[in-house]
Amino acid sequence: MLALTYDVGNIWLDSLLGVLALVALMTVSALMLIWLERKISARIQMRLGPMRVGPYGLLQTAADALKLIGKEDLRPKTANRWVFELAPFAVFVPTFAALVTIPFTRDWAIAFLDLGLFYVVAVTGLAFVGFLMAGWASDNKYALLGGMRAAAQLISYEVPMVVTLVAVAMVAGSLNLSEIVLFQNRIPLFVWQPLGFFIFIVAALAELERQPFDIPTAESEVVGGPFIEYSGIRWSMFFLASYTSLLIYSLLGSIVFLGGWEWPLGTEAGLWLQILLILVKTSLFIAFFMWVRFALVRLRIDQLMSYCWKVLIPLAFLQVFLNGLVLVYGWPDGFLLLTSGAGLALAMYIIYRAVDTEPRELRMVPARGGGSSAQAATVDATGSG
């Protein structure tokens, strides 16, 4: 099923045009996302953010991109040349390829694949190879640590991600992203599957390597991890890939869980409304991801792994199991909402229990001054303190 709005006639030409449009979209959106992230972080931190280049610093990232392109492409002498130079592509290409099958509106995607969901997951899962390549080939211990962390983290979180998406596909009855959206034209899936939605967000955060899961690139530990030796255009490719995957996961989330371009306007919404809807939903995801990045600290690698394997994966399977029960026995959807909601509560409870959240009381030893002139002043001073 190939549906393109611009029907030139030649299938190759159509595809080429579509891909070019995608490249443009990706670049522009990445630039905008970087600007947005800097603005959001600035506001969270009560700063102004970029203000100089263009109105409100809108062109700052463009200027940065120009600078990066102009920079010297450094390669450590001891690095493994081919692996080092290919690694950015190994990260960049899968990310880009995943964008191909994402339906932006009802009629607009490069390729409407029947296995769209499967394809997106499979292709984005390949990115870790690039991180590993970069980490290993840089001949830098920080990069190696970061690459190893990236590999461990990305592979681990691929599992709960896939399992939740499987749960969605079970209910929707299709792996085609458009059909999943169509399925949600009345009520989006996050209502029925809050647990799956939660797991998806967490896993997406981990896949994106953003706080609190930015362990592979942790600034304060491994100083950028796999990217540490990269500069100029290669480094910016990693960056571009990272923001493109932010876009992909946000799109995927809004398509799979928030009802894409359908909900709540229904199937009859016009093209612009569809675009608006998907834009708003994606922006919500993006804003959330950015907000989280500046609100939370980083987990440690062992905590990250055990959280994945001990909490998220069992719960993801629980969601699949619940969906299976509903499908097999034909129980009402309300049951799904209840049980999945209970599962979400369980997840929260597990987090609550797993962490030593007991408030620590400090022992206060009074140091009392004996000064006579001090007496009058001290009473209200300590009271207000």
Next chain:
Amino acid sequence: MPDEDSEKDAGASAGDQKEEETPAAAEQPEDSKVEQPPAAEQKAEEEEDARPRPPAGGIADLLAAAVAEALPGVKLEAYQGMTDVIVEVERDDILKVMSVAKDDPRLALNFLRCLSGVDQEEDGFEVIYHLMSLEKKHDVVIKTNVARDDAHVASVASVWKAANWHEREARDMFGITFDDHPHLVPLLLPEDMTDHFPLRKDNPLAEIEEWQGDELPEEGFGGSKTR
């Protein structure tokens, strides 16, 4: 400190010293009783001004008593410094005295505040230990003198781990070797800088002009002139 005080001693007559001793003894009658080692009383009277000071000899007597019990034959020389009680210990006894100072329950000097070296020029080096007890809230300064050409002293890192880095620093700066130190390699100075001791008095400060200033090389600093 001994030099400083000895100079004053030379100026003051013996009669003055006697006079000074009496008020100190009147303040603390029990001190004179406890003062067993002959060394301790020698300089205890040297408070020469009326400022309030920690009771002369309080901690010194405790230390003297404890040392006399545990380590007979070890000589201590105690006197009142400007802010602290100073006890001088022979170099070879330092580790033993320190162990007593830390472990004796009356003293419980469990906190090594500071360990510093002082270059006393012809009198060799002094190693100065500022000790404090967090429980008893008293403190004492223990000093030992090492000869210039034989700058060795036992490490107290086995008593207080805090001494570890302090001793390494003193070794860096004065070249005092701390025997049995777990890891006596340069700490603040470059790893290979083991023959040059910056804080020794015979190591004068370089004139700043010599290494920076007028003789700056014309090229090499990326200045606008070179471009």
Next chain:
Amino acid sequence: MIGIFKSMYITFATMLRTPVTIEYPAKHRDVPQRDRAFPILLWDKEVDEPFCTGCHACERACPVECMTVTMKDNPLHADEKSTRRKIVDEFWIDYGRCMRCNICVEVCNFEAIAMNNTWAGHELSKFDRNDLVLDLQQLLSQHKQDKIDAWVAE
């Protein structure tokens, strides 16, 4: 999870507050009157000569030895225009070495030296560190041209 939500809340709440930063080189916040940038020399406008007599007090007191002063007989004194018998001949301050401790100002008997308290005293980036060695004319120029409202403690 409560703590995580609290973190999210406080970050969101701060997002709604007004930013506290300003665009620095475009906007300058006011520096207080006692602001200490680098030392400058003051100009006696009544007599039209520097206050400084070149007495070396600041030079000797300077912890980092960033000053060089020489003294000469005051020609104006011979003409009985000035009460200063001696006057500064040459004066260099190496701003690259100065640590802005204010001690020169305190030791000066003639209130001839003050710390620059304008932004011009802070924004001194140079390509060559030799450019940071200022001579007498440069040191005097700011006060001579009334660009500065010098503050001398005590």
Next chain:
Amino acid sequence: MVQEHELEPETVDIGVNMGPQHPSTHGVFRMVLTIDGERVVDVEPHIGYMHRGAEKLSESMDYRAAIGFQDRTDYLAQFMNEQAYCMAVEELLELEVPERSEYIRVILCELNRVTSHLMFLGAFGIDLGYFGTSFTYGFRERERIQDIFEEVTGDRLMYAYFRPGGLAWDVPDNFVQMVRDVLPHTRQGLKDLDLLMTQNEIVAVRTKGIGAMSAEESINWGLSGPLLRAAGVDWDLRKDKPYSIYDRFDYDIPLGSHGDLFDRFLVRLEEARQSLCIVEQALDQLPDGPIMPEKMPRRLRGPEAEVYTAVEGARGEYGVYLVSKGGDKPYRLKMRSPSFCNLSALRDMTVGSYVADAVAILGSIDIVLGCVDR
């Protein structure tokens, strides 16, 4: 059948040089981590990159001139260093500091403690993984206080304001009001940081039980300040060996119980609050009067003596050991810097933890490299 040991993969410990250029070493500090996977097997701290010989330099200049170097040791708690040094000189020269100067010193020192702790709280968040958020929260309020410092002393960082005997000059007329205006902001900033981090589960898992040091070990290692108090040792020089006029104020000294990172964080947060209390009381009591003693010698000449004075700095006991042989220069000036002593225990705290923890532990010691190397 394959022998079991043949299945064991061959592992190699790798040495990682963390620093001197590393974002989380808080300056030019290098630690050579030997790591087995993510576990730290050994740590070898290397310091001295910032050794400027302040002790040696001070020997060559008179008592007043050396004040500038005190700012540059612990450059986040400068007033405390100046206080310790000036106290040493005052003891030596037997100068009596006027009341007003003492009060101003206390106000400035305690505000300085707040700025230093705000800096810690912010930087600790960065070590744990905040992307600058906690840092800016801390800095926001720190800047306000530094504005006061700038109004008073003329500089934002290197104050050089205390003098043996008193202060360089009096505070501006609106000083009291200025400080009072800032206090609510500082409280708000501390509250923000509290909300941001204290109850956060991720902060909890990252800090609770990590880098713990028992009370005995802490004392043995010579730790002082918040580190010692986090281990539950009731020791604060302000209370236990009162100097200046600290015996005139009512405040609490927070003590932790576990000695881990979380306690260190909490203790510092609370200490900052208590410092604000002291500031308020001192503002209420601030007397008028001179700021320097009546008979202030123009040239400071010490007797032949030695003094050791210590203050409770933001990081612990900042001591100054001053030996004078007469004359107007110190014969020997030793600074007992808290960062130096606290850092020496790094190896004991770190070995066995994860790489990420090593960073956090180093952050929790709250070192200032200028203070470590001097």
